[in-house]
Amino acid sequence: MNINCLEGMVCPKCGNEGPFDIVGTTTFRVSDNGVEDYEGAEWEDTSFCACPECHHNATVGAFKSPETVDQV
């Protein structure tokens, strides 16, 4: 049961509760020496999300709808 960053998220295909591969946006502070710090990873319901367990690809929104899990 996810109650923090992945609240309510579950793979709609295999039921895995994460971790997931989510494509979001992050602000990096970069100097001439490289990346110094970063924070504020953000993603939306329309962001790409993949389940590393079954390789199901969908959107974050789709992973928040456990009622779509196949009942077998």
Ligand SMILES: [Zn+2]
């Ligand atoms: Zn899965």
